[in-house]
Amino acid sequence: MATNERSGSSREFHSKHDISGVIDDEGDALLGDSLSEQDGDSHLSSIKQESWNEPKVNVIRFVSVNLTFVIMGMNDACLGALIPYIEPYYDVNYTTVSLLFVVPFVGYLTAALANNWIHITVGQRGISLLGSVCRLIGYVPMALHPSSFAILPAAMVFTGLGNGLNDSAWNAWVGNLHNTNELLGLLHGSYGIGGTLAPLLASVMVTKLQLEWYNFFYLMISLSALELVVGLVSFWGATGAEYRKRHRLDEGTRPISTAEVLRKPIPWLMSAFLLGYVGVEVCLGGWIPTFMLKVRHASGWLAGIAVTCFWGGLTVGRVVLGFITGRIGEKLAISIYLGLCIGLEILYWAVPSIEVTLACVILLGFFLGPLFPAAIVVMTKLLPAEEHVASIGIAAAIGGSGAAILPFVVGILAERKGVEVLQPVVLAVFAIILILWMSVPGGLRKGGLERARNQQTAATEMQILDHRVEG
Numbered sequence: 301m302a303t304n305e306r307s308g309s310s311r312e313f314h315s316k317h318d319i320s321g322v323i324d325d326e327g328d329a330l331l332g333d334s335l336s337e338q339d340g341d342s343h344l345s346s347i348k349q350e351s352w353n354e355p356k357v358n359v360i361r362f363v364s365v366n367l368t369f370v371i372m373g374m375n376d377a378c379l380g381a382l383i384p385y386i387e388p389y390y391d392v393n394y395t396t397v398s399l400l401f402v403v404p405f406v407g408y409l410t411a412a413l414a415n416n417w418i419h420i421t422v423g424q425r426g427i428s429l430l431g432s433v434c435r436l437i438g439y440v441p442m443a444l445h446p447s448s449f450a451i452l453p454a455a456m457v458f459t460g461l462g463n464g465l466n467d468s469a470w471n472a473w474v475g476n477l478h479n480t481n482e483l484l485g486l487l488h489g490s491y492g493i494g495g496t497l498a499p500l501l502a503s504v505m506v507t508k509l510q511l512e513w514y515n516f517f518y519l520m521i522s523l524s525a526l527e528l529v530v531g532l533v534s535f536w537g538a539t540g541a542e543y544r545k546r547h548r549l550d551e552g553t554r555p556i557s558t559a560e561v562l563r564k565p566i567p568w569l570m571s572a573f574l575l576g577y578v579g580v581e582v583c584l585g586g587w588i589p590t591f592m593l594k595v596r597h598a599s600g601w602l603a604g605i606a607v608t609c610f611w612g613g614l615t616v617g618r619v620v621l622g623f624i625t626g627r628i629g630e631k632l633a634i635s636i637y638l639g640l641c642i643g644l645e646i647l648y649w650a651v652p653s654i655e656v657t658l659a660c661v662i663l664l665g666f667f668l669g670p671l672f673p674a675a676i677v678v679m680t681k682l683l684p685a686e687e688h689v690a691s692i693g694i695a696a697a698i699g700g701s702g703a704a705i706l707p708f709v710v711g712i713l714a715e716r717k718g719v720e721v722l723q724p725v726v727l728a729v730f731a732i733i734l735i736l737w738m739s740v741p742g743g744l745r746k747g748g749l750e751r752a753r754n755q756q757t758a759a760t761e762m763q764i765l766d767h768r769v770e771g
Contacts, residue, residue, distance in 0.1 A: 351478040357534065362483075364527075364534040365470040366490040368431065371523050372463050373494025373611070375435070376703055378516060380586035380607050381499035384593060384600070385506055385513040390449040394719075398711025401586060403453040404460025405704035407434070411464025412697030416558055416690050418465065420549065424538035427469045428531035434462030435524045443517035460704070467700050468693035475676045476688055481630075484673035485622020492615025492669060495585060496608055503604025547686075556690050566682050567691040569739060570675050574699025576733040577671045579706030580726055585610055586707045587714070587722050588661060594719050596654050606661055613662040617669025629746030630674045630681075631737070637667040638734045645730060649723035671733075672699075678740060681749040682756075 352362045379400055387397050418426055438459035441451055474483050501519065505511045543549075561567050585607055592603035625633040641664055648660035676692060683691050706729065713721040742748030 349476065349478060352474075352483055357537065358477075360530075360534040361538075362474075364428070364530045365466075365474065366487060367523075367527050367530060368428075368466050368470060369487055369490040370494035370497075371435065371520070371527055372467065373491035373496075374498035374520065374523070375459055375463060375494075376491075376582050377495035377585050377607065377611050378498040378502050378520075380589050381502040381604050382506070382513045382516065383586070384589060384603075386452075389445075389513065392449055394711045394715040396449065398708045399453040400456055401582070401711065402704040402708035403456045404463065405701040407457045407460025407462070408464035408467075408697045408700045408704070410461055411468060412694050413558065415465060415468050415693040415697065416556075419469070419540070419543055419689060421540045423535075423540040423543040424469065424473070425532065425535045426540065427465055428535045429528070431462040431466035431469075432524055432528035432531055434458045434465070436521060436528070438462070439517045439520045439524060443514055443521060445512070445514035460700075464697045464700055468696040469689075471676050471696045472689045472692040475680045475692055480677050480680060481626035481673065482622055484676055485618050485625075485670065488669070488673050489615050489619040489622070492611055492618050492665075495611030496615055497611075499585075499589070499604050499607040499611065503601060503608075507600050507604065556687050558690055558694065561687055561690040561694060564683070564687075564691075566679065566740075567694050569736060570679055570691075571695040571698040573733050573736045574672065574675050574695055575702035575705070576729045576736070577668070577675070577702065578699050579702030580729050580733075581614070581668055581672075582703040583706045583710055583722070583726060583729075584661075584664065587710055587719060590714075590719050591722050592654075592657070596652070596657055598654055602654070606658055609658055610661045610665040613665025614669045615665075617666035618673065619669075621666075621670040622673060625670050625674055626677070627746075629744065629748065630677055631740060631742060631748060632744040632746070634671060634674050634737055635734070635744065637670060638730060638737065640667045642727065642730045642734070645723065645727050649727065675699075678749060682741070682753050 350358060353359050383397055383400070386400075387393070390397075415427075418430070422429075435458070438455045438457070441455040446452070470487065471484070474480070474487050477483055498516075502513070502516045505516055506513055588607040588610055589603040592598040592606050593600065598606070621633070621637070644660045644664050644667070648657060648664065651657075675695070679692055679695060680688055706725070710719075710722055710725055713725065740749075742750075742752035
């Protein structure tokens with residue numbers, strides 16, 4: 301199918317520019333040879349696109365990856381609700397406790413570099429196993445609440461590694477299924493469900509049941525153990541050998557390397573976009589409770605409800621807007637959503653009202669929801685299929701590091717200037733990622749991404765032709 305599409309786009313390009321009269325028969329033959337070689341080199345050109353329920357094993361696999369994203373959402377959202385209690389428990393300041401946000405970056409970076417190799421070596425089964433085990437390694441020390449705070453950041457490195465592996469791998473897998481916008485909306489909606497549940501459950505456990513903060517991680521251990529079993533059962537047949545066979549790597553086809561992916565601008569552009577977006581998302585989710593307590597002078601229970609509202613809005617936005625974004629075009633839709641987020645953030649900052657704050661928090665989550673799935677869709681539309689795993693893996697892992705960097709920066713600034721710095725920092729990042737998004741090729745009209753991809757394909761074909769003719 302991909303071969304026919306590429307040939308079709310080549311014929312369309314030739315007819316539009318009437319190059320048949322310029323290139324002689326030998327040149328046409330060279331072009332045909334070069335395109336055949338290009339098709340032969342494509343890893344995925346002969347692979348049939350799957351759907352969430354075909355083959356049938358994909359049903360339980362889709363359930364499994366959604367469970368993983370629920371846990372990842374709970375992981376990222378729970379710290380915001382627990383930090384006001386971890387801080388006095390260990391008698392540490394904002395800067396020190398913010399290390400819990402920043403250290404997962406080490407794990408995410410490792411995942412970005414290793415993701416391709418792990419796929420080739422142990423397949424999706426290995427990805428599923430390693431992700432769950434890494435989270436368990438991280439959660440057990442948290443639940444045991446060691447006397448030294450320094451052990452907690454060390455444990456969070458492993459949760460970052462597990463989340464980085466699963467984040468990139470499952471985004472790449474779902475991003476290549478039929479109905480990508482809708483399925484990614486559901487997948488990231490699962491993340492939002494986890495983000496909604498975690499602060500609510502944590503707040504109930506600490507404020508209503510009078511439990512210590514670390515009891516929450518016994519719940520995370522239980523869910524990760526369940527995830528381990530479900531993931532192994534669903535991806536048991538997805539071995540490294542199966543991955544190599546599917547991508548024709550055992551036939552001498554050379555896999556796309558991380559270095560090759562990083563030579564292209566799109567993965568870097570989307571990595572920067574996702575780094576800013578994820579940073580804003582986790583920064584808001586992580587510091588909303590502290591902001592509500594210190595600046596809006598809300599109760600502990602209401603502060604927990606506020607962050608729950610944020611993640612709830614995020615969840616609904618990902619599911620609902622996921623069915624709208626693709627119909628009006630990703631570029632235009634996300635530009636509108638970001639413009640609305642900037643307006644809401646200004647209201648959130650400027651109006652000192654708990655009611656207005658809650659309304660803005662809900663709507664901010666709602667319009668932020670589709671940004672991550674849309675970025676994945678953009679990469680699948682602009683990049684060749686054989687580059688999806690590596691490029692989405694890199695972008696998701698680097699983007700995930702935003703969950704570490706920006707909350708940590710806010711923590712440092714909050715220590716010096718007060719937690720009020722949250723709003724101007726978030727507003728500035730919104731403006732930056734809007735500029736990055738507008739830099740994506742294809743214009744704002746629907747179908748622009750596909751046209752940009754076709755133009756790039758045509759340009760590549762002409763470069764191959766010129767090279768062969770000159771040779």
